[in-house]
Amino acid sequence: MDSKRLIELAALATEASGCTKCALAESRTQVVFASGHPNSSLMIVGEAPGQNEDEQGLPFVGRSGDLLDELLEMIGLDRKNVYITNVVKCRPPKNRDPKPEEIEACKPYLRDQVPLVDPTVVVTLGNFATKLLLPTEEGITKVRGRSYEWWARWLVPTYHPAAALRGGAKVKDLMQADFWEVRRLLDSVEPTKATSD
Numbered sequence: 001m002d003s004k005r006l007i008e009l010a011a012l013a014t015e016a017s018g019c020t021k022c023a024l025a026e027s028r029t030q031v032v033f034a035s036g037h038p039n040s041s042l043m044i045v046g047e048a049p050g051q052n053e054d055e056q057g058l059p060f061v062g063r064s065g066d067l068l069d070e071l072l073e074m075i076g077l078d079r080k081n082v083y084i085t086n087v088v089k090c091r092p093p094k095n096r097d098p099k100p101e102e103i104e105a106c107k108p109y110l111r112d113q114v115p116l117v118d119p120t121v122v123v124t125l126g127n128f129a130t131k132l133l134l135p136t137e138e139g140i141t142k143v144r145g146r147s148y149e150w151w152a153r154w155l156v157p158t159y160h161p162a163a164a165l166r167g168g169a170k171v172k173d174l175m176q177a178d179f180w181e182v183r184r185l186l187d188s189v190e191p192t193k194a195t196s197d
């Protein structure tokens, strides 16, 4: 990765760390900007930090994160080689859904993160990330199960891990199928970027 993009990404994280552009700034412990490899071929976009993430400052460190790790491991990836972030970077109080005005306020960070990381494949976990990026009015159940060409990248929408934790083996099976599609896409493009050690 050229150092200019690395510096810009770090500057963006620093800017976000003091962000007060929406009301979530008042209740968060800290901003959860992203984790993982800043030049990964694979970017994962979740919904919003939960309690564990808010405490640790890292995305997907709770139970949903364990399932995400398992899915990544299934396709031969370690989370340290994947760029992981969320639609909103601050925890909504009591884990409520992010409000439209919060999503709108936070959107510029994600809009800048994508070209700076420059992934080949973007996975959206759940309705919030999928509806923001695709964009679509359809729910995740309808849009998942295939990949979409998206700004010269591939977008793979799938369920949020929390849905699999609630919904059981069937939802997890479908998520596994979606992650195999991710593997296929990563294998079908030039292996010039970091998703391996």
Ligand code: URA
Binding pocket: 046, 047, 048, 049, 050, 053, 058, 059, 060, 061, 062, 064, 065, 086
């Ligand atoms: N759920 C999310 O959507 N993001 C996280 O970072 C953790 C749980």
Ligand code: SF4
Binding pocket: 016, 019, 020, 021, 022, 023, 024, 025, 031, 088, 089, 090, 102, 105, 106
């Ligand atoms: Fe800023 Fe996003 Fe946090 Fe709102 S959620 S305060 S826009 S970083």
